[in-house]
Amino acid sequence: MGKKLYPDEDLLNRLQEFAAELGRPPSQDEMNDSGPHAARTYATRFGSWNEALKTAGLKTGTNEPDGRPPTPEENLLADLKTVAEGVGEAPSERIYRQHGEYSVKTYCKRFGGWNSALQAAGLEPSVEINLSEETLITALQEFAEDLGRAPTSDEMDQDGPYTAAPYKRVFGTWNQALEQAGLGIHSTWGVSEEDLIAELKRLNEELGHVPRKGEMRDQGKWSGSIYQKRFSSWNEALTAAGFEPNDRWRIPREDLLTELRDLAEELGHPPTTSEMLEHGEFTTQPYQRVFGTWRTALQAADPDYLENYRQSDTDTIPFGSDWPQIREKIVARDNDSCLRCGMDRETHRDQFGRDLHVHHRIPRRRFYNDPNRSVDDADIPSNLLTLCIPCHRRLERMPVQPVVE
Numbered sequence: 001m002g003k004k005l006y007p008d009e010d011l012l013n014r015l016q017e018f019a020a021e022l023g024r025p026p027s028q029d030e031m032n033d034s035g036p037h038a039a040r041t042y043a044t045r046f047g048s049w050n051e052a053l054k055t056a057g058l059k060t061g062t063n064e065p066d067g068r069p070p071t072p073e074e075n076l077l078a079d080l081k082t083v084a085e086g087v088g089e090a091p092s093e094r095i096y097r098q099h100g101e102y103s104v105k106t107y108c109k110r111f112g113g114w115n116s117a118l119q120a121a122g123l124e125p126s127v128e129i130n131l132s133e134e135t136l137i138t139a140l141q142e143f144a145e146d147l148g149r150a151p152t153s154d155e156m157d158q159d160g161p162y163t164a165a166p167y168k169r170v171f172g173t174w175n176q177a178l179e180q181a182g183l184g185i186h187s188t189w190g191v192s193e194e195d196l197i198a199e200l201k202r203l204n205e206e207l208g209h210v211p212r213k214g215e216m217r218d219q220g221k222w223s224g225s226i227y228q229k230r231f232s233s234w235n236e237a238l239t240a241a242g243f244e245p246n247d248r249w250r251i252p253r254e255d256l257l258t259e260l261r262d263l264a265e266e267l268g269h270p271p272t273t274s275e276m277l278e279h280g281e282f283t284t285q286p287y288q289r290v291f292g293t294w295r296t297a298l299q300a301a302d303p304d305y306l307e308n309y310r311q312s313d314t315d316t317i318p319f320g321s322d323w324p325q326i327r328e329k330i331v332a333r334d335n336d337s338c339l340r341c342g343m344d345r346e347t348h349r350d351q352f353g354r355d356l357h358v359h360h361r362i363p364r365r366r367f368y369n370d371p372n373r374s375v376d377d378a379d380i381p382s383n384l385l386t387l388c389i390p391c392h393r394r395l396e397r398m399p400v401q402p403v404v405e
Contacts, residue, residue: 011037011045012056025058029105030285031233036245038232073110073120076102080121090123094163097273101293131166133180140167140181150183193240196227200241210243212281219351251286260287260301262392265357268324270298302364326379327358334386343388357392359385 014036019025028039028049042052050060079101083091086099093104093114104114111117115125139161144150153164153174167177178184199221203211211220213234216227231237235245259281263271273284273294284294291297336345338356348356364378377383 006037006041008045011042012052015042015052015056016058019056019058025053025060029103032228035233036235036239038236040232041236071102071106076107076110076117077121080107080117080123084121084123090118090125092163093165099272101295131162131170133170136162136167136170136177137181140177140183144181144183150178191222191226191230193230196222196230196237197241200227200237200243204241204243210238215281251282251290253290256282256287256290256297257301260297262357262389264301266355270302323379326384330358330381330384331356331386333381337386338388338391339385340391341388343391348388357387357389359387359392361385 015026015031018031018035022030026035031037031039031042039049043049046052046055053060080091080096083096083099087095091099096107097104107117108114111120118125140151140156143156143160147155151160153167156162156164156167156174164174164177168174171177171180200211200216203216203220206219207215213227216222227237228234231240238245260271260276263276263280267275271280276282276284276287287294287297291300331345336356337343338348343351343356345356360378361383362378364375367373367375367378
């Protein structure tokens, strides 16, 4: 057997240091998302995750899968009912991930499965458990036709007619379901680890800092999820490339709020948790750590967000119904380019996968309680600037911002 890359003592020391930063033992999700090594590394080395915690002198079973302290069952069931009332039916796992306060894993762990949790809340179990093979295959083929290719399991979870769970239950694996549907199998194993590491180093040189997973998604050759699958976690991939792991536990509160506001502006509505996971620079976990719940984070970012936040993704327009038209006029006024660096709209979309931002010099939230100004005054042309993402981030930190005549 070859020499271990990390001695047991080093793994335990890093686990203890990570727990000290958090002020409690980390959950497996937290370790995978932001820890120095993947939880699977510890499970393989010590027999299980809990055994690793015990060996490190840490308590086990103190947190939910998302890292929060254990939640009373009545709170879990109450939130499940609240989401059900909002969407008008018993929510699927996908719908609950978008609108619920807690982790789906928490429900499955506490109640023995998602449908058992629904029953405990007095709701009808999901119909996904009784779907026939023919129904599943037909739905998968139609979804693939809409996309123009075979969907990934993540795409099915987020946008498909059903989640990937019934496919895995009926066919064994997602790839076997794709095979049964006559679709191409997804595989990232044709990409070598050397190529993945080389791309990490290239992006590091381009950015001037160790890349984050979101930056790899937006500007790299492959998605961050490929690295996570191949190396067990994003930080393990960074370590393999010779970089220090990202310290995501010290993201400043204002950086979290800035990203939330940026994404809300791009989407035209306050983002759901699934939209933050799909499009945001950060995951939802740092928001939960800092603010406690997603709704509290929305409230902190902008009071209008929570007021306009609905159970339907399409009902929320925090900047007013005419914001899309105002936004387009400002971008056109600024020649479809960032006013600070000159990056044009097409280049920005190619590089970041997003449109240029339209920035409020004076934030809208400052207009809410001002007796001398209306909230609509925030959207006057002289208060709006077209910016690229990097310039927008820099400008948010400037005490005095330029005026457009």
